[in-house]
Amino acid sequence: MSKFNILTKYILMIQSDNIGKWIVDKENDGTLEHPIKMPFVGYSRMVDSFQEDLYKFCDKHLEFDHTRYGETLESNNIEWSNESMKAADVSILDKKCVIALLIGASRAERFCDGALLNFFESGCILKWLERLNSI
Numbered sequence: 001m002s003k004f005n006i007l008t009k010y011i012l013m014i015q016s017d018n019i020g021k022w023i024v025d026k027e028n029d030g031t032l033e034h035p036i037k038m039p040f041v042g043y044s045r046m047v048d049s050f051q052e053d054l055y056k057f058c059d060k061h062l063e064f065d066h067t068r069y070g071e072t073l074e075s076n077n078i079e080w081s082n083e084s085m086k087a088a089d090v091s092i093l094d095k096k097c098v099i100a101l102l103i104g105a106s107r108a109e110r111f112c113d114g115a116l117l118n119f120f121e122s123g124c125i126l127k128w129l130e131r132l133n134s135i
Contacts, residue, residue: 002133003057003061004057004095004132004133004135006056007050007053007054007057007129007132008133010046010050010053010129011126013046014046014125014126014129015126017044017047018044019043019047019117019120019121020041020043020044020047020117020120021041022039022042022114022117023039023040023041023042024039025037025038038113039113040113041113041114041117043116043117047116047120050125051106051116054102054103054106055106058099058103063096064095064096066099066100069099069100069104069107070100070104072096072097072099072100073085073097073100073101073104076088076093076097076100078097078101080108082108082115082118082119085101085105085119085124086119086122086124088101090127090128091131093131094135095132095135098128098131098132098135099132101124101128102125102128102129105119105124105125
C-alpha cells in the first residue's frame with residue numbers, strides 16, 4: 001500500500017464530482033440595508049475532504065518539506081503561479097515536487113478566490129494525483 005493512497009483515492013472521485021461553483025449575490029442591491037456579498041466559490045465536500053487529507057499527509061510526512069513548497073517548485077523551474085504550475089511537465093517531476101504543486105494550488109486559494117477551482121477544472125489536480133499514483 002502506497003503512502004500516497006490518502007491522496008490518490010481522490011482520482012476517481014474528482015472525475016465524478018461537481019468540484020464547486022461560483023456563488024454570486026443576485027438578491028442584494030448594494031444599499032446600506034442590503035450590501036452585495038462578494039462572489040466566492042462554494043466547494044463540494046470532496047474538495048474539502050481532499051484539502052484536509054492533503055494537510056494530514058503533509059503533517060505526517062515531514063520529509064516533503066511542504067512549508068517550503070515555493071522553494072521546491074523553484075528548484076524545478078516552476079513559478080508559484082497559475083500559468084507556470086499548469087504548464088509543468090509532471091511526467092518528469094519527483095514526488096516532492098508533485099506534493100509542492102498540490103500544496104501550492106491549495107494555498108493559492110487563500111490569495112485568490114477560485115484559484116483551486118481553476119486547478120481542478122483544468123485537470124491539473126487530477127494529472128498531479130495520477131503522477132503520484134504512478135511513482
